[in-house]
Amino acid sequence: MxxxxxxxxxxxxxxxxxxxxxxxxxxxxxxxxxxxxxxETVYLPPLGVFEVRHHLPRTGRNPQTGETIEIPLRTVPAFKAAAPLKKAVAEQA
Missing domain, CATH: 1.10.1220 (Arc Repressor Mutant)
Known part of the structure; x- marks a missing residue:
């Protein structure tokens, strides 16, 4: 949809x-x-929770050159489904 x-x-x-x-x-x-x-965290009880998650900085590797690179901290939005939503989806499957 x-x-x-x-x-x-x-x-x-x-x-x-x-x-x-x-x-x-x-x-x-x-x-x-x-x-x-x-x-802030946004709670929508029948649906779930919207929140901000932080991906910590880490060392990565460029697959083409093999060079190590520093990957910076990233802040990303995340959604976690609530139990009623999970149950409704599982029952329809």
Whole structure:
């Protein structure tokens, strides 16, 4: 399901217009992104948790030259599914 299909499905289930659903989805995306940018964790109990994870710096190797390189610290967004979501997916499989 892509973004437009999600908006259409949201509109059908909520009896809101697609334009309203598009604004709500954009607000949700922006709110989560801003919270993660500020280092916060976002809990959505039936779905899961959005959080920031840090990949520590490490030494790597260039596979073409064999040269060792330093890979810097990386900060990445992460999502961990909640138990109800995992259960719902497993039951449908």
């Amino acid at each position: 892509n973004r437009q299909q999600l908006i259409k499905r949201m509109a059908e289930l909520s009896e809101m217009s697609q334009a309203e659903c598009k604004r709500v989805l954009a607000a949700l995306e922006n709110t989560i992104a801003q919270a993660l940018h500020e280092g």
